[in-house]
Amino acid sequence: MTQMMELRGRWSLITGASSGLGVELARHIAREHGGHVVLVARRRDRLEALAEELRARHGVQVACVTADLSRPDDVERIFTEATQGRDIHAVILNAGVTYWGEAMKQGWSEFQSMLDTNVTSLVRLSSLFVPYLVERGTHGGMMFVSSVAGLIPVPYQAAYSGTKAFVTSYGQCLAQEVRPKGVSVTVFAPGGISTELLVNSGLSNRFKAGDMGVMTPEECAAHAVRAFLRRKELYVPGLLNQTLALAARVLPRGFLAQRTAAIYRPES
Ligand SMILES: NC(=O)c1ccc[n+]([C@@H]2O[C@H](COP(=O)([O-])OP(=O)(O)OC[C@H]3O[C@@H](n4cnc5c(N)ncnc54)[C@H](OP(=O)(O)O)[C@@H]3O)[C@@H](O)[C@H]2O)c1
Incomplete structure (x- = not known):
């Protein structure tokens, strides 16, 4: 399957569309591609505000689904609501949460919620949407937002790094399994x-836009949509991040873990 994905006049579903990268992915798809979007997150007011903006500025159709990805019933409902009365062509599983600090200080319920949000919901939504996209036979696609932290072990973000390693590996495996059935899977690892x-994790005191390859969400969304439309199986945006991804392939993981520990160690 070599053809580029076409989003114009088609529906894309985006999770985590109330903030950050998700908002910019929705704006980019509406503005640059004239795509209709289903916005998913917990904060309804933000989804409604974005929906109004996209309808008014770009004349696209927008639907909102309020759901908590750490709740299994909500995850099922996303599929039912999103596919009722519309054909979904593209699914971008972008929502995610992190925790910065010593792994042993992360609360158990916070860890469970991270696992449910970053991993379990992604697998469940894939198991609902992949057969749906295959059945429709229109060469749709899925994109999983992972992280460079899924390619390199990142101490002090241990659980997050583990969830993103899962997302990367799962996505790359799924890509191979479903490509012959006419559906692409892209892992995007910024x-x-x-x-x-x-900001919420406290890491904004350490990393700001422009530092160490930190991108603005607008810039990052443009890279993500480009990689998605080209059906890349794994895409890392930006030269510095690509260098890190290359280092992850050639340097010992223990050495990388030691170096990232020095960068991420919180002040005590
Ligand atoms: N920022 C970075 O430095 C960075 C780097 C690499 C990868 N990433 C990845 O990029 C993706 C987007 O992150 P971001 O930086 O844009 O973060 P963000 O601004 O904090 O946005 C996270 C989004 O996920 C949603 N979300 C979180 N928990 C949820 C839940 N339980 N149920 C439903 N929605 C939930 C939030 O919506 P509600 O709170 O309204 O539910 C929000 O829309 C994530 O997968 C993240 O891991 C981020």
Whole structure:
């Protein structure tokens, strides 16, 4: 399957569309590609505000699904609501949460919620949407937002790094399994992005847009959509992040873990 994906006049579903990269992915798809979007997140007010903006500025259709990805019933409902009365062509599983600090200090319920949000919901939504896209036979696609932290072990973001390693590996495996059935799977693995995720975790004190390959969400979204339309199986945006990804392939993981520990170690 070599043809580029076409989003114009078609529906894309985007999780994590109330903030950061998700908002910019929706804006980019509406503005640059005239695509209709289903916006998914917990904060309804933000989804409604974005929906109004996209309808008014770009004349596209927008639907909102309020759902908590850490709740299994909500995850099922996303599929039912999104596919009721519309054909979904592209699914971008972007939502994610992190925790910065010593792994042994992360609360158990916080870890469970991270695992449910970053991993379990992604697998469940894939198991619902991949057969749906295969059945429709229109060469749709899925994109998983992973992270460079899924390619390199990142101490002090241990659980997050583990969830993103899962997402990367699962996505690359799935890509091979479903490509012959006419559906592409893209794993998009950015480095730092200046969003609420950095602010909420406290990492914004350490990394800002322009530092160490940290991108703005607008810049990052443009890279992501480009890679998705070209049906890349794994894409890392930006030269510095690509260098890190290359280092992850050639340098010992223990050495990389030691170096990233020095960068991420919180001040005590
Ligand atoms: N920022 C970075 O430095 C960075 C680097 C590499 C990869 N990434 C990845 O990029 C993706 C987007 O992150 P971001 O930086 O844009 O973060 P963000 O600004 O914090 O946005 C996260 C989005 O995920 C949604 N979300 C979180 N938990 C959810 C839940 N339980 N149920 C439903 N939605 C939930 C949030 O919506 P509600 O709170 O409204 O539900 C929000 O829309 C994530 O997968 C992240 O891991 C980020």
